[in-house]
Amino acid sequence: MQSRLVALGCGALLTLLMVTVPGMLLAVDLPAPVRLVLARIAPMMAAKEYSKVAAILEPALNASETRHAELAFALGNCRMLRGDRSGAIKAYDQAVSLDPGHAHAWLNQAKAAYETKQYREAGRCFAKGYGAEQGKHPENLYFSAAAYLMAGAHQEAIASFDRLFAAHPKSIKPEWREQFLHALMDDGQSKRALPLIRDLIARSAGEEKTRWQELLLSLYMRLNMTAEGATFARQLIDQQPDQPRWWKALAHIQLAANRHEDGLSALVGYSMLTRLSNQESRLLADLYLQAGIPAKAVPLYSRQLQDKADGQIAQRLVMAYHQMDQPAKALEVLARFRNLEREPRLLMLQGETCYTLKRYPEAAASYRRAASLNGTHQGQAWLMAGYAAMQAGDLETSSRALAQAIRFDKEKKAATLALSHINQQMVR
Structure with missing residues (x-):
């Protein structure tokens, strides 16, 4: 300028x-x-x-x-x-x-x-x-x-632009509208800029038009006008159904409005038109998992886990297998995860999965390994280690784990009751 x-x-x-x-x-x-x-x-x-x-x-x-x-x-x-x-x-x-x-x-x-x-x-x-x-x-x-x-x-x-537009509505040049738009946005008056952007869209073509369309969508997002943004994104998709950027924009708008199923549908449409980035693939898998479609999430998480030993991805893959009622598959994922012994949340999941399968000694061992790592999970880990060992009939191991759990305020009451029950059994 x-x-x-x-x-x-x-x-x-x-x-x-x-x-x-x-x-x-x-x-x-x-x-x-x-x-x-x-x-x-x-x-x-x-x-x-x-x-x-x-x-x-x-x-x-x-x-x-x-x-x-x-x-x-x-x-x-x-x-x-x-x-x-x-x-x-x-x-x-x-x-x-x-x-x-x-x-x-x-x-x-x-x-x-x-x-x-x-x-x-x-x-x-x-x-x-x-x-x-x-x-x-x-x-x-x-x-x-x-x-x-x-x-x-x-x-x-x-003020000068307002005066100009009011006095000379038929003499306004496109670059004047653009500068007025920037003035409004720089002054925090983005909502006033919306009619100007719509007018610029109507007056432009090609890449310039696309630039204004993208700006309008981003402003709808910034102003929390998600209904207007979704309507506009759908209009753009109707006009250019093979253009990935509009599907992506619609997905972000729907997710920003907490309309996760609609966001999932838009992201699926986007994925059919272009190769997803790792972040986008992760988001799609998370949405499948949240929507209760774990079978679609599993291959996405599996590919991501092959590229990077990420504890969060492993955790979500295990959760997906649990949703599919395939705990054995979940254990296979955890067994292959090379950083397992440094991930307390995964050790807790391993313990929970073994407990579900009634493999109590393995569950107790997983919980004990989790309890050996510092974190807010430790009290719960010791308590569950005690329960699992009790189910396995190993009362001495259970007693030692529960004695550790008593040291934590949240687990103290449950651990004390369980330990009292074990002591009574051991006396008999």
């Missing part, structure tokens, strides 16, 4: 400098002393003798009979052409002080301020110039908004 504005601004500036200054000679409403000064400097300006011009204009502006806005404006132009932008700004400021309706002085001051990176001041001067021209040139109001945007003055930029 910055380079575009500078290029347009400089082009307009040269036009004003070349046309306005000689034109002053024809302005019959100027005081005679002022016309004489302008006539004197005209050939010097044409010859680019800017130092001589300045030497005439500077003292003329200090004299009461020639202290006039047109001479201050001419001095500003002279300094601008010499590359003295700071000096030009002072001269233009004097011109608009003498004549607040001097549109060209306001606009040249705006351009000089912009080129010296005084963006907020440039925005103010562009707006003043637009007003002095009675709104004949909407691009100057756009320059005002864009300069404010460069200054980070989002509210002033939005």
Whole structure:
């Protein structure tokens, strides 16, 4: 945006400098002393003798009979052409002080301020110039908004854009809408940006249209407008059913709204059109498991586990086999997992699975190995180790495990009761 504005601004500036200054000679409403000064400097300006011009204009502006806005404006132009932008700004400021309706002085001051990176001041001067021209040139109001945007003055930029869109609805260019959109989003007014994005979608095509469609979907997500986002995503799918990005967007929107079954359906559609990343494959497997379709989750988890020994994936694969009532398969997964002895949650699952299969000695051993690892699980692990050993008839081992479980507040009551029961049996 910055380079575009500078290029347009400089082009307009040269036009004003070349046309306005000689034109002053024809302005019959100027005081005679002022016309004489302008006539004197005209050939010097044409010859680019800017130092001589300045030497005439500077003292003329200090004299009461020639202290006039047109001479201050001419001095500003002279300094601008010499590359003295700071000096030009002072001269233009004097011109608009003498004549607040001097549109060209306001606009040249705006351009000089912009080129010296005084963006907020440039925005103010562009707006003043637009007003002095009675709104004949909407691009100057756009320059005002864009300069404010460069200054980070989002509210002033939005006010200029609002004024521009209200006064010139038929003159608005696509890039103006885009800059207005950025101003609104930068100011946290994303909801106000929605109609602009919809309009940009309607006016664009190809990749540009796709970019606006994706932005609209992301804004629906950000604003928690999931119903609107889902409706729009479905419309895009109807228009382009072979485009994976719309299926993916719909999946994310549905999941954000906790509509997991709808999210699963969209993600399945996405998976049929493109190869899933590891993260996407994991999400699809989790959704299958959550939806009670473990048979679909198992191959996805199995492939992921082959690539990486991930404890969470192993745990979910075991849970999937449990849902399928295949505990033996679950034990096979755990037996193959090379990091099992460092994963207390998997050892607990192994113990639970063995307990379900009434393989009590193995269950007790798994629970004891889990209990040997630090963590919040330890009390429960010792308690279950005691129960499993009790079921196996190994009362001494059960007693030792339950004695450990008593040390933990949550398990103390249950462990004490179980230990009392064992002691009574051992006495008999």
